[in-house]
Amino acid sequence: MKSYDAIVIGGGHNGLVAAGLLAKAGKHVIVLEAGDRVGGGARTVEFHPGYRTSGLAHLVNRLAPEVVGELGLDPSLFAGEMAPTVVLDSETGPAILRGAYGEAIDGVSPGEAIAFGRMRAKLMMQAGILGRFLAKRPPRPGETGLGSLVDLGLAGLGLIGKGRDEARDFARMALMNVADIADEYLEDDRLKGLLAFDAVLGIHLGPRSPTSLLGLYYRLTGTALGARGGQFLPRGGMGSLAEALERAAIDHGAEIRVNAAVSRIFSAGGRIEGVALADGEKIASTLVVSAIHPVATLRRLLAPGDIDTGLSISLKNVRSKGDAAKLHLALDRVPDFAGVSSADARGRLVIARNVRHVEEAFNPAKYGEFSADPVMEITLPSLVDPSLAPPGGAVLSAVVQFAPYELREGWEVGRPKFLAAIMGALERHAPGIGASVVASELLTPVDIERRYNMPGGHWHHGELQVDQLLLNRPTFGVAGYDTPIDGLYLASAGSHPGGGISGLPGRNAARHILSRRAA
Ligand SMILES: Cc1cc2nc3c(=O)[nH]c(=O)nc-3n(C[C@H](O)[C@H](O)[C@H](O)COP(=O)(O)OP(=O)(O)OC[C@H]3O[C@@H](n4cnc5c(N)ncnc54)[C@H](O)[C@@H]3O)c2cc1C
Numbered sequence: 001m002k003s004y005d006a007i008v009i010g011g012g013h014n015g016l017v018a019a020g021l022l023a024k025a026g027k028h029v030i031v032l033e034a035g036d037r038v039g040g041g042a043r044t045v046e047f048h049p050g051y052r053t054s055g056l057a058h059l060v061n062r063l064a065p066e067v068v069g070e071l072g073l074d075p076s077l078f079a080g081e082m083a084p085t086v087v088l089d090s091e092t093g094p095a096i097l098r099g100a101y102g103e104a105i106d107g108v109s110p111g112e113a114i115a116f117g118r119m120r121a122k123l124m125m126q127a128g129i130l131g132r133f134l135a136k137r138p139p140r141p142g143e144t145g146l147g148s149l150v151d152l153g154l155a156g157l158g159l160i161g162k163g164r165d166e167a168r169d170f171a172r173m174a175l176m177n178v179a180d181i182a183d184e185y186l187e188d189d190r191l192k193g194l195l196a197f198d199a200v201l202g203i204h205l206g207p208r209s210p211t212s213l214l215g216l217y218y219r220l221t222g223t224a225l226g227a228r229g230g231q232f233l234p235r236g237g238m239g240s241l242a243e244a245l246e247r248a249a250i251d252h253g254a255e256i257r258v259n260a261a262v263s264r265i266f267s268a269g270g271r272i273e274g275v276a277l278a279d280g281e282k283i284a285s286t287l288v289v290s291a292i293h294p295v296a297t298l299r300r301l302l303a304p305g306d307i308d309t310g311l312s313i314s315l316k317n318v319r320s321k322g323d324a325a326k327l328h329l330a331l332d333r334v335p336d337f338a339g340v341s342s343a344d345a346r347g348r349l350v351i352a353r354n355v356r357h358v359e360e361a362f363n364p365a366k367y368g369e370f371s372a373d374p375v376m377e378i379t380l381p382s383l384v385d386p387s388l389a390p391p392g393g394a395v396l397s398a399v400v401q402f403a404p405y406e407l408r409e410g411w412e413v414g415r416p417k418f419l420a421a422i423m424g425a426l427e428r429h430a431p432g433i434g435a436s437v438v439a440s441e442l443l444t445p446v447d448i449e450r451r452y453n454m455p456g457g458h459w460h461h462g463e464l465q466v467d468q469l470l471l472n473r474p475t476f477g478v479a480g481y482d483t484p485i486d487g488l489y490l491a492s493a494g495s496h497p498g499g500g501i502s503g504l505p506g507r508n509a510a511r512h513i514l515s516r517r518a519a
Contacts, residue, residue, distance in 0.1 A: 003284035004030045007275055008254075008291055009262045009301075010453075010492065012040025014506030015291030016245035018491045020071045021510035022289070023252035030283065031254060032275065034261035034453050038246050041452055042501050044239025048439035050390040051330035054238035056443075056452065057501050058379050058397045059083070059348060061231040062222025063241070066135050067503035071248045078241065080232030080384070082225050084347035086340055087190040088429045093339040095190040101220065101229030105191075112188045119185035124228055125162060126170050127220035131228070134221055134497040134504055137480045137512050138470040175466065178216055179207040179355045189354035196359070197352035197375055201401055202459030202499065204323045206362030207355050211466045218464060218498065231348065235385040238501065245503070261453075265290070265301040265488065272487030275301075286487050287513065291506055293455045294462065294474040294494040295320065298483065307484055314475045318468065320494075322445030322457035323365060325403035327376075327422055329396040330439040334383065335430040342383070349378040351425055361402045368408035372421050376400040393438070398422070405445040405456055415442055461494030470496060481509040489513055 004027075008019040011033030023029045037043060041056035060078065068075055085097040096106040102120055105113045173181060178199035182192040196207035199216035206212065224230035234240050250256065264276040265288060274284035290297040295315050298307055307315075334342075337349060352358050352375040361371040378398045382389035389395045400422055407414045419442045426433050445457030454461065462474045471479045474494045481489045481496075491509035493499030 001274070001282050001284050003274070004028050005285065006030075006287040006289060007032060007283060007285045008289045008491075009265075009275065009297070010040065010290065010292035011035070011038030011246075011256060011258070012291055012492065013042045013242055013245055013501055013503055014492050015040075015289070016242065016249050017067055017071065017503040017506035018289050018291055018510040019254040019256075020245065020249035020252050021507060022513070023249060023254040024071070025514050027287075029249075029254040031249065031256045032260040032262050032277070032283070033256065033258045036258050038256060038258065039239055039242030041454065042238040042242040044237030047328045047441045048330040051328075051393070051395050051439070052237060052388045053328050053381055053395045053397045054234070056326055056448065057238050058233065058381065058399070059231050059377075060234055060238070060241065060501060061219070061224050061229075062500045062502040063224065064135060064502045064504050064507065065223065067507050070507065071245070071252075073244055073248055077244045078234075080225065080234060081346070082227070083231050083233055083379075084344055085194065085231075086337075086344050086347055086349045087194045088337065088340070088349055088351050089190050089353055090338060090428050092190070094344075095188060095194075096344055097194070100225075100227035108188050108191065112186065112191070115185050115187070116191055119181075122169070123216065123220055125166070126173070127217050128228065129170070130217055131221035133470070134502075135508065137508055138473065138496040140471050140480050173213060175211050175214075177208050177210055177212045179212070179359070181213055182207075182355060193352035193354045193357055194350055196355045197350055197377070197401065200358065200362065201377065201399065202324050203464055204319070204321065204365070205465065206359045208359050214466060214469075215464065222500065222502065233346070233379055233381050233384045237381060237385070237388065241501065262301060264303070265297070267302070267306055267485045267488065270484070270486055272485050287489075288487060289489045289491050289509060289513065291491040292453065293320070293492060294318070294478065294490045296455050297488075297490060298478065302485070311475075311477045311484065314477065318474050318494075319463040319465070320456040320458045320461065321405035322448060322459065323402055323404060324459055325400045325418070325445065326443040326448065327396070327398040327400055327419075328441040329433075329437055330389070331394040331396060331433070331436045332438050333392060333436050334394045335380070335396065335426075335433045335436065337430045345380055346383045347379075349429075351376050351378070351429065365402040365404045368404050368406050370403055370407070370414065370418050370421065374400050374402065374418075374422055374425055376422065376425070378426075396433075403444055405449075407444070411444045411446050415444060418442065418444075459493075460499030461492050464498045469498075473498065481505075481512050
């Protein structure tokens, strides 16, 4: 039986980051990836001959600078042009946020631009305080060591340093819904619609659901191109980022095996012993880092009885049903979005007219249905990297929010109807786009689950809601990357701080493991 110092299950970007850091620390590491390529949700795919795009994640807005620095990645690989956000409105024309999340805004009144600036400054300051906790292991009760106390103290001081009113306002706002905050500051429906959309993207909440502001805070804790709230479309699609992480892991000495699905995790006497692959091969290690969905790790791969009933039940109750679909269109020409210049079309286009539009798109999802008037985020990656489409053609990549994992009528029946609803919305903003479609691919959460081995097809490998955060992420008892099995750790988006292409769960887990083993 082969043996390694460390086995990493899953070659998504978090698995690659964890593997790279463990290998850099001198460990003999193997990454076992079920798919035929690494990258997970950060792969670039060819969905029609000659047309390539980011398979799931298409915008970089939170890759952690710590990951780039600690793995020694070439920062120029993660450079790009700051993408504007264009909120489409076929009646009034678009509102355009420039710089990092609207440092300047076009298409709104001067008074509204000032109001947005005030709100932006407030949210950025608050997100900056929350952001301190992202690149760290979450605090755990009973284990509140000096480090955690210092972090909490610094966060508190950070707030107090802003003045008593700011501290009070933060306590007031933190668990509010995004719609009420948008109403407090703004008049413009398009700006309110954007905030509502961004707060719930990838999460099963509507903008009027309590605590929905947290999703926007999470979005704004991310940095890109050196700026909080920044975003860009990577050249070559998100796969170029995964390839850089793969190269770094290999350069640091990690081995990578694809087509190697792990089907069992072995332990004896509460200690990890290794894993078995689907073909029966066994690989031994006293350290297994699982960078796949935490519930799959602990409830499917471990033998029944390896974890106690209480933990098993709380894992069963982790909410992880995806709510976002992914659309890819191969087009024979560049679409023309009304009122959007060709320079701005290189950014992110959002269809979310107002808060009500987003809320009404959420409502049917509660009952296993989709809206006939969906909300979505659109990119045209081939405008940034023409090699992604044949000459003259274009690729459209859209994340369509509120596509329930469990569709009442079933996705076989529902998919063509949902595609027609999405195309109807696109046609309203880019007349003629339907006639330019060469091929389309619509991935529902069920398709995402199958294609990416991502249970529930969930953006974050588990809802990013207040009861599933920090010391409860993925659930109490297995927060902070540890599990009850000595030597088995969690490291995917399902662990703190959550999903998106940040690399932080993988990085934090690797650092925790190394610090424990050094102690
Ligand atoms: C529709 C959609 C759009 C998104 N858009 C964005 C975006 O624009 N920007 C952004 O930052 N984020 C986005 N995300 C979120 C992002 O894709 C995820 O949070 C991220 O991919 C999680 O990374 P990960 O490495 O933790 O897990 P994954 O990417 O899920 O990777 C896990 C890997 O483990 C492998 N695996 C699973 N089971 C096994 C097994 N038993 N044995 C071996 N290997 C296994 C899988 O094949 C996969 O390669 C989006 C998500 C969705 C669903």
